[in-house]
Amino acid sequence: MLGAVAGLVGGAVGFLLARQAPDQQITRVPSVVAPDSPRGEGTVAAIAESALPGVVSIAVDGSSGSGTGSGFVLREDGYIVTNNHVIAGAADGAGSIDVVLADGRRLPATVVGRNVSYDIAVLAVVANDLPVLDVGDSDGVTVGDTVIAIGAPLGLDGTVTVGIVSALDRPVTVGEDEDASFISAIQTDAAINPGNSGGPLLDGAGRVIGVTSAIATLAQERGNIGLGFAIPVNAVQRIAGEIIETGSSSTPILGVTLDTRFDGRGALIGTVTPDGPAERAGLIPGDVVLSLAGRPVANADELVVAIRDNIPGQTVAVVAERGGVVREFEVTLGSRPDE
Incomplete structure (x- = not known):
């Protein structure tokens, strides 16, 4: 069984579950009135003005309490994308989920489907002609x-923050045990806080390139420290499309279990599934996977992230060490249904 630490990024930082900071002293400063200037196409102001109508707030009242998150309109006929962890507490009918549109309407939502592995959920509301965000190519x-995050941090609807893409393909784990999601994330320094989860991360042209999912914090700190993570939109598009069409989605698998006690470089295979993808390719228990599809693997979590950065049915090169000899295997990834 794969172990996971909430929000783990290289074993150093954790997923934030923070409250607002205590009251702070506010100092007034003189106001300066600048002359009006046009909001040119491509400016942050213009992008925000265009995108805000397609961003929603999500209110959840579930078995484990209430909470808020964000989401965005994927299709004008009422389909909304958000994070699974935002709605998980009410996903099985144990509570209620409401979507609050930018125009103030509050609509009850149903869960069309969700993929725990990628931390993605699709909701449906009864509405037509909803404003849809343009989707880019992650x-x-x-x-x-340049990237722009929009959401409802700490319940503050329609909050817009700006930053840059700090890194790509960051292995991030959100959640624990059976609820763990392994993400090959886009890292950004745009300010992201609790409540932003599920909201869109936009590029400089106003297109969705990711779904904000997690932030990192220091052990004794709370709040944004400039390390935010988003699920690449290409994966989101595939999963959401499958959910809308069938009510479920698929997750790629290698067909192995990993020994998380291994402290060397790579991921140690504990067992292989009989007649599974790994066994058919020639991998055996005791092999240490060093890379998958050209992506280096330092530990078990990174191997899971590397697998999920691909799609079921895709053939990938797996480099593994066996008895001191490095070998390469061609593996066609299998699939398993996800909720």
């Missing part, structure tokens, strides 16, 4: 690109 994102 494979085209580069480090240094």
Whole structure:
């Protein structure tokens, strides 16, 4: 069984569950009135003005309490994308989920489907002609690109923050045990706080390139420290599309269990599934996986993230060490249904 630490990024930082900071002293400063200037196309102001109508707040009243999150309109006929962890407490009918649109309407939502492995959920509301956000291509994102996060941090609807793409393909684990999601994330320094979860991360053209999912914190700190993580939208599109069409989605698998006690470099295979993808390719228990699809693997969590950065049915190169000899295997990834 794979172990997971909430919000783990290289074993150093954790997923934030913070409250507002205590009252702070506020000092008034003189106001300066600047002359009006046009909001040119492509400016942050113009992008925010265009995107805000398609961003929603999500209120959840579930068995474990109430909470809020964010989401965005994927289709004008009422389909909303958010994080699974935002709605998980009420996903099985144990509570209620409401979507609050930018125009103030509050609509009851149903869960169309969710994928715990990728921390994605699709909701449906009874509405037509909803404003839809343009979706970009997360494979085209580069480090240094300007990004804009929109959501409802701490319940403050329609909050817009700006930053850059700090890194790509960050292995991030959100949640614990059977609720753990392993994400090959876009890292950003745009301010993201509790309540932002499920909201869109936009590129400089106003297109969705990711879904904000987690932030990192220091052991004794709370609040944003400039380390936010988003699920790449290409994965979101695939999963959401499957959910809308069938009510469920698929997750790629290698067909192995991993020994999380292994403290060397790589991921140690504990067992292989009989006639599964790994066994058919020639991998055996005791092999140490060093890379998958050209992506280096330092530990078990990173191997899971690397697998999920691909799609079921895709053939990938797996480099593994066996008895001191490094070998390469061609593995066609299998699939398993996810909720």
